[in-house]
Amino acid sequence: MNRKLGxxxxxxxxxxxxxxxxxxxxxQEILTLVKNILTFQWTNINAIVLSLFSLVGIWLLxxxxxxxxx
Numbered sequence: 001m002n003r004k005l006g007x008x009x010x011x012x013x014x015x016x017x018x019x020x021x022x023x024x025x026x027x028q029e030i031l032t033l034v035k036n037i038l039t040f041q042w043t044n045i046n047a048i049v050l051s052l053f054s055l056v057g058i059w060l061l062x063x064x065x066x067x068x069x070x
Contacts, residue, residue: 007064
């Protein structure tokens, strides 16, 4: 249970870093971009940005599944 909670906290910390701390800090533009991604309004989003956002989630899933198997 502690490992699962730790992984969720790690995942949340990565997302918080991406949204709040990664340069450049244009918070309003970043929040608009994340809102468009999460609400599936992909027509206004660059395909490279969308694929990188997806890869972040995939690598976190791979990393967490490796930790659960240990």
